[in-house]
Amino acid sequence: MSAETPAKKELAAIKGTKDILPGEVEVWQAVEAETRRLVELYGYRELRTPIIEPTELFEKGTGETSDIVTKEMYTFTDKGGRSITLRPEYTPSMARAILEHRLDLLPEPMRYYYIGPMFRYDKPQKGRYRQFHQLDIEVFNEKDPAIDAEIIEMADALLRTLGVEGTETLVNSVGCRACRPAYSRDLRSHAEKVRDRLCPDCRRKIATNPLRIFDCKVEGCREQAALFPKITATLCQECREHFARVCSYLDLYKVAYRVEPNLVRGLDYYTKTTFEIISGGLGAQNALLGGGRYDDMMKDFGGPDICGIGFAMGVERLISVLQIRPERKTVLYIAHMGDAGKRKGLELARFFRRNGVESLVEFGSKGFKAQFGRANKLGAAWVLVIGEDEIRKGLYQLKDMAAGTQTEGTPEDLLKIIQDKKI
RNA sequence: GUGGGUGUAGCUCAACUGGUUAGAGCAUCGGACUGUGGAUCCGAAGGUUGGGGGUUCAAGUCCCCUCACUCACCCCA
The missing domain is CATH 3.40.50.800 (Anticodon-binding domain)
Structure with a gap:
């Protein structure tokens, strides 16, 4: 059976998107099934939202100054003149749905999950696609640091049950609105003093996002960054205690982790705990999953003052480090x-x-x-x-x-x- | 968005310094073989050499543009 019309390259899947064919789709199905099974053991329920949302949701939720909002969104105007955006991440949609349906008034704990496609107009490379898939986990209205630890333990358990090895778990606290501004000022003044020893990129970061100087790979910058004050040393009383409790619960669970004061998540909304699980073999995009606490988002949306915490896991990245390759045969x-x-x-x-x-x-x-x-x-x-x-x-x-x-x-x-x- | 690398059959790869009709293995389909598979042999099909333009008597090969993939920066899952 020879193909009569060879596939035209012009009709190929668009840049940064992929077909998932039989032979590989079984891996996806297995990962999805195992993921659902495990997170439901922790009391999570699936919550599905539309792929398209009002653009404003992400401007407010993800942050107007974030890279995601400023240059990576698929945004268009629909026939009714509304500005619509293909979701670049899930957390704002989840928060929106909670408020819209007043799920905060239900007796059930607010623990939700979702697995599905997200869209970002990035330049594609290894582990980075324009349409990619995430497992998203969110918990609302749970202040206790025990949930921070439990969520990290669950992420760890999920990777183990899927057979992922060689990962490292990084945790940090980025403080809250009370203590972070002071830290940022402090950091800026330190960086300003050694400005001429930093690379051009980092000089720019002094004004825009000084925390990101910690990420620089240039030797000179790293030397200087090592001398900067650590955020963990300047947290307010409340944040410091919260973080100490998170760590002690992680010890209780015997989850291996490393406190990484330089871990800065890119989204603006994080407060207190942030964490990331990284894996070698993923190249430069080494984060398998990442997340943290966001205690102010609901309030910023004009809703009740309830806190949130969650993480997102990249399904493509996960699958690329998995060994399993199940194949389905005719019976x-x-x-x-x-x-x-x-x-x-x-x-x-x-x-x-x-x-x-x-x-x-x-x-x-x-x-x-x-x-x-x-x-x-x-x-x-x-x-x-x-x-x-x-x-x-x-x-x-x-x-x-x-x-x-x-x-x-x-x-x-x-x-x-x-x-x-x-x- | 900025750099570097790579594009030849479905897949993995050949084609000397530019030189006849771009080849091979695997895979596919058919036959040897209309009551029993994996092997073997024979055969067929499959290509606008990613696309476009240029240089040349002559371009898969050199130059330019473009697209895609890829690696890094950046960002992040």
């Missing part, structure tokens, strides 16, 4: 001879499918030799043989392809053989 292939054989095959396929056995019937008329060859290529575990003799007797041949053995019996007999072997 039962039905080979036949003659028109009566074909009709009986179609009938029996229905019988087997109704009893939970995946079945494929050969539609063409080939010799048994060719049909067995085809079954073999499809990786069929079983082949049902229907010829004149079988139809006359009402007894069919079932071949176990791996063992090479063949059994005769009624459809019910043969079904039982397949079902027994499955267990």
Whole structure:
């Protein structure tokens, strides 16, 4: 079967997006199923929101000065003149849904999750796509530092249950509105004093985002940054105590982690705890998941003063470090001879499918030799043989392809053989 | 958005300093082989060499533009 029209390159998937084909999609399905199972053990419920939102939601939620909002959003005007944006992240949508439906008035704990596509107009590279997928986890109205630790422990448990190895968990506190401004001022004045020893990029960061100087890879900048004050040393009383409790609970869970005072998350809304789990083998985009606390978002939305905490995990990145590559094979292939054989095959396929056995019937008329060859290529575990003799007797041949053995019996007999072997 | 690298069949790769009709392996399809698979042999199909322009008697090969992929910066999942 040769393709009559070769795929035109002009009709390829757009830059930064990908098809997920059979052979790989099974990995996605397994990851999604395992993820749902695990987070529901922690009391999370799925909450789905639209892919499109009013642009304003992200301007207010993600932050007007963030890179995401200033240069990475897919924004357009719809026919009604509204400014619409394809969600670049999930947290603001989640917060919006909570307020819109007043879920904060329900007795259930507000623990939600979602797995789905996000959109950012970035330049694609390893582990970075324009349409990518995230697992998003959020908890609202839970001030206790125990939830900070539990959420990190859950992230750790999820990666373990999926078989991810060689990760490192980084935690930090970025303070709150009471103590962070003072720290930023402090940092700026320190950086200003050594301005001429910093790279051009970092000189610019002094004004825009001094915390980011810690991320610079230039040797001179790193030397200077090492001398800057640590945020962990200048936290206010409340933030310091909160962070100490988070760490002590993590110790209780025996989760391995490293306090990384230089860990700065890029989104503006974080307060107190931030964390990230990184993995080697991901190149420059090494964050498998990242998140933190955002105690002021709901209030900023004009809603009740309830706090939030959560994280997002990159599904593409996760899958790229997974070892598992499950493949789905055909179970039962039905080979036949003659028109009566074909009709009986179609009938029996229905019988087997109704009893939970995946079945494929050969539609063409080939010799048994060719049909067995085809079954073999499809990786069929079983082949049902229907010829004149079988139809006359009402007894069919079932071949176990791996063992090479063949059994005769009624459809019910043969079904039982397949079902027994499955267990 | 800024740099660097790479684009040849579905996949992995060939094609000497520019030189006839761009080849091979794997995969696909057909045959040897109309009552039983994996092997082997034979054959077929599959390409505007990512696209466009230029230099040249002659371009897969050199130059320019563009697109895509890729790595890093940046940002982040």
